[in-house]
Amino acid sequence: MRTTFTQYILLLFLIIISTTTFAQKTQVKGTVVDGNSTNPIEFATVVLKDNSTQKNITGQTTAADGNFEINTDANNFYVEISFIGFETKSFKNLTASNGKIDLGTIKMGENEELLEELVIQGERSTTEFELDKKVFNVGKDLSSAGGSAFDVLNNVPSVNVNIEGQISLRGSTGVQILINGKPSVLTSEQGNALGTITADMIEKIEVITNPSAKYDAEGTSGIINIVIKKEERKGTNGSFSINTGAPHNHSFGLSLNQRTEKLNLFTQLGAGYRELPNETENINRDLINNTTVLSNGKEYRNEQFYNFTLGTDYYFNQRNVLTISGNFAYEIEDQPSKTYFSSLDENNQVVSEWYREETTSATNPKWQYEAQYKRDFKDNEDHVLLFSAMGSHFGKDQSSEFNNTTTFGETVDGNQQTATNFQETENTFKLDYTKPFSEKFTLETGGQYVLNDVSNDYSVSNLEDGEWVEDENLTNIFEYDQDVLALYGTGAYEGDKWGLKLGLRVEFTDLNTLLKNTGESNNQNYENLFPSAHTSYKLTENFSMQAGYSRRILRPRLWDLNPFFNIRNNFSIRTGNPNLQPEFTDSYEIAAMHTLEEISWNFGIYHRYTTNVVENISTSENNVNISKPYNIGTNKATGVEVNGKYIPAKWISVTGEVNYNYFNREGTLETTTFDFNGDQWSSKLTTKIKFPLDIDFEITGQYQSKYKTVQSIISGNVFTDMGIRKKLFKGRGVLNFSVRDIFASRFRESETSQTSFYTYSYRRRGRFITMGFSYGFGKGEAMEFSGQRRRY
Structure with missing residues (x-):
């Protein structure tokens, strides 16, 4: 390769x-x-x-x-x-x-009037539509103030984030998350790294539901690209923010920029502490023996986090610029939990009661570097050569101890320990070339090579007669190596009213997994073609149509392949499957966009056909529920999406969104058939009001319907966020107050009813209150308006 x-x-x-x-x-x-x-x-x-x-x-x-x-x-x-x-x-x-x-x-x-107008526009989130993507320009979404990237994403049309931080696009979780157009250690499945990006740092979010061949084919439901601000005014500029909240959520951020004729030096610092509590409840029922295990408790994930970014742009001349940057993040985790258990016999009588306490500590170092060279050509501003090399590393050193204490009936005392040493390194090399042959015709071509190496050393020990004895059945070293080489080419025509973009991408994948202690291996080597087609037609100045097609892949994620599991609740266990195959999706969509002075809206119809769908399948034995992912058949989903904004007056705006899709699942696993139909929908409504004295108010309500999986029913829920902002010091300072999940009504509830067993699980995080202050100095403005858009 x-x-x-x-x-x-x-x-x-x-x-x-x-x-x-x-x-x-x-x-x-x-x-x-x-x-x-x-x-x-x-x-x-x-x-x-x-x-x-x-x-x-x-x-x-x-x-x-x-x-x-x-x-x-x-x-x-x-x-x-x-x-x-x-x-x-x-x-x-x-x-x-x-x-x-x-x-x-x-x-x-x-032109003072124009400057004031631009600052006001910089405060309001807006959505723009391009040939193959939607761009959400982040303004001051008050319910996100003092929050993280997760909170901003939850305000983006078509995107939802559940209480566990899982991101979905149009109801599908097969999403590729990028930072500044590239994979990042901050989007790792491990830890809560994306939460270290504060809302203040984000300039815009690009939602690409049907990516062209130029983009990575990973992610069956599309790509979300988070673009980070980088201040570029000449001289010394900066801003800082400080936030506090309940449950404990305290952070400090500092952004600095020094610009000279040849050099642009930028840095960002962040540090904080937060608590993420979860209330849990589980029911495991054996329908053969009619026995039941009940559990409920409270889990915490407490984190200290530190984030440091340093980078520079060096302008050789107007046409050539070199960017070098590095990021280091460090988390210190503490995860105390206490879960109460009851065991019931066939007569529904309590046989025993006990509680299980967990003490977990972990350190998570993360680093990333990037070197990028950009060359502009004189003949056209869009004639560009771009080369980048990026490397990242994530580590986790974690130890846990679990103690069982019997309080009634049969003794279930017992202590266990786990130890994890996890290391992941990824290197990405990209070359992109864009050549406009005329005002209307453009060619893009390029390549990408991604190398991903992972090692997970995991052990479980039981306390026997006062000594820790390693459990050989649950102890192993899992190694995962994946290399992906991609080549692509696209051609685009953009006329006055009609545009067309065609592309083809080829990717070569080499995947190897190994359980070192047992010698079990899984080697996969495959190549795939990913065509794409996009077209747009502008009927009038205010009304246009878009249509698109792309083929996507979702390779098994690391934690879907890793056969080890967390024994926090040893009656509800999830484990991986090293033999998983990738999902493939053909995605089609048609959209219409209409913009007037007071009203703008977007209407879309989409269809996705997915093969080798990955689904979690539960089995149960002795009231122990084990969930494991498998490739099961196909899924056909057809949906409708409508979102829009209404601005009846300068002091008020209303933004709404509805997404509905109907799906047909077909598949067989061993002798079990999983054929069924279902649907799901979500909606979001946000109202923003400007009061006198530079006070702004915002309230957002969201609803997510219940939906079926191959075995379970996931319940729906409704929740509300609100925020207030007050400008100070002629706009240089901003005071924010926000409440997320005002009524503590956001939860995840899952129910599985099978012939031989029944399981129920419930998880709720609760209300979060945040208050923050930010201030801009030099030529900056309180981390809210980044000035001239970046152009080389």
């Missing part, structure tokens, strides 16, 4: 060289300065626009001395120059002399 990848890189560079054109150019140049101080304006946007369509042809930003120089082969254009806080300048009826247009010194006048 490594040889193939090297050959492809060489071929790609040959393509790049061969597609460089040398057509006759027109040179446009000038110098942009402040009309009052005559100081040069750096990073002003200069765009050449078509006289007929007003669409962008090419452009760039001004250098530190305010100069710009653009070469183009277009011959029917005008020049537009803009910068935040200044009036936009346009130059039309241009005539070239000897292939040159010199605009001389261009004085920009300030």
Whole structure:
């Protein structure tokens, strides 16, 4: 695979060289300065626009001395120059002399009204639609204030996050989570790393329900890309935030940026402590012997967390920039829990009662580095070469002790210990090349190579006659190695009203798992094609249609393959299956978008056909329920999605969303058939009100319906979040107050009824109250408006 990848890189560079054109150019140049101080304006946007369509042809930003120089082969254009806080300048009826247009010194006048308008827009979350994705621009969602990335995601259309932090898109959990367009250690299934990203740090979230071939094929329901803010104003800028809450949720964040002519240095610091309590209840009933085990208790996951990011952009010149960054996160976990058990006989009489106490401590170091080189070409602002290399590591050193104490009847005393040493390393190399051949035709091509190596050393010991004895049946070392090589190409046509994008991606996967103590191995080597097609048609200025198709894969996740389990409740156990195969999904959708001054809405119909569906199957013996994932048949899901926003006045806005899908499950496991139909739906309604004295109020209600799985019924629930914000110090300071799950009504309830056994489980996290303050200094504004959008 490594040889193939090297050959492809060489071929790609040959393509790049061969597609460089040398057509006759027109040179446009000038110098942009402040009309009052005559100081040069750096990073002003200069765009050449078509006289007929007003669409962008090419452009760039001004250098530190305010100069710009653009070469183009277009011959029917005008020049537009803009910068935040200044009036936009346009130059039309241009005539070239000897292939040159010199605009001389261009004085920009300030526009305070425009600046104020932009700051206000920066506060409000908005959704934009592009050819193959939706972009949720994060504003000040007050119920997320002081929260984490999970809380922001729960405000994004089409996305839901359950109380265990599991993210779903349109009701499906097969989602690929990216940070700044790339896999990240912060999206690991281990720990709660995504929670270390605070809401203040997020600029926008891209929801890609039908990704083109350019994107990783992983994730059967799509991709969610979290884009982190990076301040770029010249000089020293920054902001800090401090939050507190109940249950304990205390954090501090600091963002700093130093910008010079050649160097942009940025850093972010975060630290905090939080408690995540869970109330639990379980019923395990043996329908053959008519015996029952009941349990209930409270679990805690207490975490100290530290997060440090340091990076720099180095501008060799206007066309070449190198970005190097690193992130280190560290968590210290404490997980105390106490669960009460009762054992009942066939006459429903209590035979014994006891409680099980857990003491768990763990440390989770995480680090990540990234080096990225970007090359812009003079002929077009979208003609780009991008190479990146990224590495990440996650470790967990955990020890747990479980003590059983009998309080009534038959003795069930017993102590157990577990020890875990987990190490995961991933390295990703990407090369992307984008070449516009004209204003309407664009080619994209590239490759990606991902290497993932995991080792999990797990042991269980029982206390026997005062000595710890290792249980050989539950002790082993699990090794997991997966390499994925991907190559892709897409071609796009975007006319005035109609657009089409076609693509093809090929991925080669090499997966190996090994249980070292027993020698059991599972080796898989396969290659797959992933075509994609997207089209859009603009009927009017305010109404457009989109349609898309893509093929996706969901490879077995590490913890679906890992055969070891947590024995916190040793009557309800989940274990992995090393023999799992990947799921494949063909995804189709049609969407309509309509935008008016006060109302905007989006309507979509989608269909997903998934094979080799992974489902958890429960078995029971002696009231011990064991859940294990298997590949079972197919799933056909057809759904409708509607979301929209209504702004009847400047002081109020209402955003709503409804998602419904009907599915048909077919499959057989051994001699059992799992054929059934079902449906599920969710809805979300948010109202935002602006009060006098710079006070904002927001309330969000959500409903998630019950739904069926192959064995169980998952109950529905409804919950409400609210938030209040007050601006201070002329907008530089912001005071936030939020309550998540006001009525403590958010829970997860599962019921499984089979011929030989019945199980019930309930989990509730409860109400969270948070209060925070943030402040911006330099040219920053309280972590809420990031200024000029990043352009190289």
